[in-house]
Amino acid sequence: MSRAWLVAGVSLIVLPGIALAQGKGIRLWNLTSATISGFxxxxxxxNDWGxxxxxxDKDKEVDHDERLKITGVEPGRYDAKVSYRGSKQCLVRDIEIKADAVFSISDKDLKDCSK
Known part of the structure; x- marks a missing residue:
């Protein structure tokens, strides 16, 4: 009986931590120097853009150093189309996206920019 109580006690301690670790989903961390208005x-x-x-996002933009929850995307390798106010648009190629993880985009990642 004491072993059952030990297992139950450990479960009460461990399971809430696991629940907190799961469910955050995939997130983008904007490390570019500007506010992103499209991603x-x-x-x-x-070239099959979602x-x-x-x-x-609550204000429909992602400020510098802000994180954005990404939805409807499975882990894998992706290209991103990043848009800014004033119609500037750039590509970021071959991003690795992992489950329940944060990936970042910075200015050095931006390629093929157009206005």
Whole structure:
């Protein structure tokens, strides 16, 4: 009987920690020097762009050093289309996205920018 109580006690301590660790989902961390107004993902090399993920944010933009929850995306390799106010748009190629993890975009990652 004491072993059952020990297992139950350990479960009460461990399980809430596991629950807190899970469920945060995939998040983008904007380390670029500007506010992102559009962020779309496509499987790497496909040019099949998904929805604007910035619509998941309360103010529909992602400020510098802000994190954005990414929805409807499975772990894998993606290209990103990053848009800024004033119609500047850049690509970021071959981003590795992992489950329940944060990935970042910084100025050095931005390629093929157009205005």
């Amino acid at each position: 779309q993902l496509s499987p790497a090399g496909k 929805p604007n993920q910035t619509l998941n």
